[in-house]
Amino acid sequence: xxxxxxxxxxxxxxxxxxxxxxxxxxxxxxxxxxxxxxxxxxxxxxxxxxxxxxxxxxxxxxxxxxxxxxxxxxxxxxxxxxxxxxxxxxxxxxxxxxx
Amino acid sequence: xxxxxxxxxxxxxxxxxxxxxxxxxxxxxxxxxxxxxxxxxxxxxxxxxxxxxxxxxxxxxxxxxxxxxxxxxxxxxxxxxxxxxxxxxxxxxxxxxxxxxxxxxxxxxxxxxxxxxxxxxxxxxxxxxxxxxxxxxxxxxxxxxxxxxxxxxxxxxxxxxxxxxxxxxxxxxxxxxxxxxxxxxxxxxxxxxxxxxxxxxxxxxxxxxxxxxxxxxxxxxxxxxxxxxxxxxxxxxxxxxxxxxxxxxxxxxxxxxxxxxxxxxxxxxxxxxxxxxxxxxxxxxxxxxxxxxxxxxxxxxxxxxxxxxxxxxxxxxxxxxxxxxxxxxxxxxxxxxxxxxxxxxxxxxxxxxxxxxxxxxxxxxxxxxxxxxxxxxxxxxxxxxxxxxxxxxxxxxxxxxxxxxxxxxxxxxxxxxxxxxxxxxxxxxxxxxxxxxxxxxxxxxxxxxxxxxxxxxxxxxxxxxxxxxxxxxxxxxxxxxxxxxxxxxxxxxxxxxxxxxxxxx
Numbered sequence: 001x002x003x004x005x006x007x008x009x010x011x012x013x014x015x016x017x018x019x020x021x022x023x024x025x026x027x028x029x030x031x032x033x034x035x036x037x038x039x040x041x042x043x044x045x046x047x048x049x050x051x052x053x054x055x056x057x058x059x060x061x062x063x064x065x066x067x068x069x070x071x072x073x074x075x076x077x078x079x080x081x082x083x084x085x086x087x088x089x090x091x092x093x094x095x096x097x098x099x
Numbered sequence: 100x101x102x103x104x105x106x107x108x109x110x111x112x113x114x115x116x117x118x119x120x121x122x123x124x125x126x127x128x129x130x131x132x133x134x135x136x137x138x139x140x141x142x143x144x145x146x147x148x149x150x151x152x153x154x155x156x157x158x159x160x161x162x163x164x165x166x167x168x169x170x171x172x173x174x175x176x177x178x179x180x181x182x183x184x185x186x187x188x189x190x191x192x193x194x195x196x197x198x199x200x201x202x203x204x205x206x207x208x209x210x211x212x213x214x215x216x217x218x219x220x221x222x223x224x225x226x227x228x229x230x231x232x233x234x235x236x237x238x239x240x241x242x243x244x245x246x247x248x249x250x251x252x253x254x255x256x257x258x259x260x261x262x263x264x265x266x267x268x269x270x271x272x273x274x275x276x277x278x279x280x281x282x283x284x285x286x287x288x289x290x291x292x293x294x295x296x297x298x299x300x301x302x303x304x305x306x307x308x309x310x311x312x313x314x315x316x317x318x319x320x321x322x323x324x325x326x327x328x329x330x331x332x333x334x335x336x337x338x339x340x341x342x343x344x345x346x347x348x349x350x351x352x353x354x355x356x357x358x359x360x361x362x363x364x365x366x367x368x369x370x371x372x373x374x375x376x377x378x379x380x381x382x383x384x385x386x387x388x389x390x391x392x393x394x395x396x397x398x399x400x401x402x403x404x405x406x407x408x409x410x411x412x413x414x415x416x417x418x419x420x421x422x423x424x425x426x427x428x429x430x431x432x433x434x435x436x437x438x439x440x441x442x443x444x445x446x447x448x449x450x451x452x453x454x455x456x457x458x459x460x461x462x463x464x465x466x467x468x469x470x471x472x473x474x475x476x477x478x479x480x481x482x483x484x485x486x487x488x489x490x491x492x493x494x495x496x497x498x499x500x501x502x503x504x505x506x507x508x509x510x511x512x513x514x515x516x517x518x519x520x521x522x523x524x525x526x527x528x529x530x531x532x533x534x535x536x537x538x539x540x541x542x543x544x545x546x547x548x549x550x551x552x553x554x555x556x557x558x559x560x561x562x563x564x565x566x567x568x569x570x571x572x573x574x575x576x577x578x579x580x581x582x583x584x585x586x587x588x589x590x591x592x593x594x595x596x597x598x599x600x601x602x603x604x
Binding site: 008010011012036037038039066067069070071072073074075076078079080081082083084091 | 104105106149150151152156159160163164167301304305306308309311312313320321324325327328330331332335338385386399402406
């Protein structure tokens, strides 16, 4: 996979549902799941996002986006957090970075 | 009532810098603490974290994390889970408890320094969360380790280790004091959140949790992977700091990353390497140390620094070659000098172990197999005194780990080399070219004397193994030994070739 980015989720009951939500939110890309038991690496090429709306579809309407942080042991790519979604992006050179 | 979205109000609480009028900026953010260096003061105004969190979110989320981690602990406390763990795996956790608990506490100081002297209000705000995180980590690690003190006195070193002069403590204090305490906050942000927490802690807290779970240690796997969810957030202080530093002083940015990377790589080779490739029972190893390093450091971390326009460190070739040697040699050294440890290092060189090692590290047998064979023969003959130390290993003046790195020479022979350096009339010795180079560039820093330096200066009395163990704080109920030597039984019928001295050999 080129430019793999995405979350690394720790062991918990909700992993399957979070992966399902991520698949729903990224319909145009292949989401790859590497299961190492105590952690699951979820990755897609370039940019991966997950929305509170999708998480609530899979985990119930009471699930808040911030609770994803309790599962997020690590991640690949640059994270962006808003109140509706979290995304991980493959950044090319940052503004100000040397050529 | 409809609440505003966080992004609609957060700028009001993030951007809290104002122009000082009663005092100079330098009085509030002195250079020796804030360390702006060649970066113009105003450049820090654009510091912005990617991973945003508000205080109410922080508190609610941390409460969930704590409830969950302690619920698992409470449930398992009533089971026989701990009794059923292998001694090898328990040693991985003892090493972690002793080696990590007070580093978490030291990290509180680093975060507080950034919370006070960070050059942007948003940064200081993130660092407050970071300090609260690290208080949690010190407490949870101490508390989880404390549960087992009554069952095994080695767990007492969870709290005690960093207060001793054990050589591991001296080595880790040297590394982490430089990374977390003596640096200015810009260098702290590059060394600690960026290099250490975005890179290396993933290895000990996420990757190792895979081995923990396979080994049946649900409690430990749960604790460390929960801790790393905090790291994933506060580690994000590194990115925006690096982005600004790279723009104005890329040479400094590269050097600070390189130095922190190398120091971390040496320490992890000594601690995480043996835990993954030896102490975790072979049937429970998810991947080798090298494979975990490739997943978390080579792929993920290098991608991060290249994202910022930096290069791989100058020592990259030496580091990559070291992935096949450093931790194997250090494991053998830890085992041989086992009375100096607060855990029970299993040698883990049974035939099954060796098959696995050969598969993962094609040169393993050639470089280390014959040395272990000598130890195996001594164990099987009952010559245990020959397997125990009478002297000390030479410790590297930079990383304080034993000088034991074998490299392949042009004559196709593996040899442990010394990397000496003469400075002000003193010859220093180093384990690698990387350690020597970093020491030279940083030679005006205060470097802790190694335990060997202290021994030779007469600080350790009496000057024998007993005196050394006493100096390190080791008591007979704690000092390490192989848990059962059962791995040697695989070789009891091995044809032992007498070691005949050969002229010229």
